[in-house]
Amino acid sequence: MPAVTALPPCSVLLLAGGRGHRMGGRDKGLLEWQGRPLIAWLHDLVRPLTDDLIISCNRNAGRYAQFADHLVQDEQQDFQGPLAGIRAGLKVARHAHLLVLPCDAPRLDQALLEALLSKAGEHPVIVRQGDYWEPLFCLIPTRLSASLEHAWQAGERSPQRWLREHAPVAVDCPLVDPRLANLNTPDMLVHSVG
Numbered sequence: 001m002p003a004v005t006a007l008p009p010c011s012v013l014l015l016a017g018g019r020g021h022r023m024g025g026r027d028k029g030l031l032e033w034q035g036r037p038l039i040a041w042l043h044d045l046v047r048p049l050t051d052d053l054i055i056s057c058n059r060n061a062g063r064y065a066q067f068a069d070h071l072v073q074d075e076q077q078d079f080q081g082p083l084a085g086i087r088a089g090l091k092v093a094r095h096a097h098l099l100v101l102p103c104d105a106p107r108l109d110q111a112l113l114e115a116l117l118s119k120a121g122e123h124p125v126i127v128r129q130g131d132y133w134e135p136l137f138c139l140i141p142t143r144l145s146a147s148l149e150h151a152w153q154a155g156e157r158s159p160q161r162w163l164r165e166h167a168p169v170a171v172d173c174p175l176v177d178p179r180l181a182n183l184n185t186p187d188m189l190v191h192s193v194g
Contacts, residue, residue, distance in 0.1 A: 007117040008097060011052040013089035014042050015082050015136060016064065016103035027060050029103035042107035043067040048114065052094045055103075056085030082136055083159045087152055090145040096120075102136045104182045112137075112179055117172045124163045127180065128170040134180060135159035138168075 016029030016039055018117055029039035037056070046053060055068040064071055072088035074080055082102075097120050101108065112127070116139045119125045124144070127137035136159065144166060151162050173180060 005079050007049070007114060008120045009013060009095045010050055010070075010097040010099045010117060010120070010139070011044045011054060011089070011093035011095045011142070012050045012099045012101070012127065013054045013056060013086065013093070014039065014046070014068075014101055014103050015085045016057045021054065027057075029055075029057065029137070030063055033106055035040065038106055039064065039067050039103050042101060042108070045108055046099070046101070046113070049099070050095070054089050054092060054098075056088055066096055067157055067194070075090050077140060081157050081159075083152070083157050083162065086140070086159060087145075087148050090140065090142055090148060092182055094143075095144045098140045098142050100136060100138050100140060103180060105180060107179045108137075109179055109182055112171070112173070119169050121169070124168040126168045129177065129180070130175050133160055133168065133170075134173075135163050138163060139181065164168060 011079070017025070028128065030037045033041065043053070051069070054070045054072060055064045056072050057064045058073050061071050070092055072085070072092055074084040074088060086100055099113065099116065116127070118124050120139055122141060124141065125139040127134040135177050147166070148162060157161050
């Protein structure tokens with residue numbers, strides 16, 4: 001019987017700080033899917049992995065607080081994108097690695113998270129589908145916080161561009177992988193099944 005390799009401790013950041021443009025401005029993480037808020041599905045999945053669960057949210061902090069150990073928000077209130085949430089999360093993360101996930105992917109599973117964590121090391125670990133990197137499904141060494149701060153001050157706002165500067169390691173997934181489906185439109189939220 002093969003030995004079970006212990007996964008490294010990590011902080012987890014759930015990104016729920018977006019404008020919700022495709023949802024008509026509604027706060028995506030709090031929208032219901034199959035009778036529960038999207039954020040609840042992610043919370044239940046990642047809670048066993050960490051004692052440092054961070055949610056990036058720019059509104060409705062009172063509602064998100066029950067799902068997190070720590071809440072962060074963007075420094076500016078003009079919704080500067082997911083890299084702003086990652087920046088805020090890296091600043092408060094207590095472990096050597098930060099697992100980053102979007103709040104609107106309730107079909108993620110433990111196997112994919114374990115695949116990311118099993119490759120933890122000196123470089124970011126990012127889900128890749130074919131030639132496309134999925135930068136919001138990643139594991140970031142928290143020592144890169146200073147690098148992100150420097151890039152941010154220089155005007156960088158793309159998670160993919162910043163992460164790819166650090167020789168990322170890939171976790172390859174099929175081109176059509178239902179676990180990575182973002183339920184980010186009203187139609188997808190209503191018609192998607194578990």
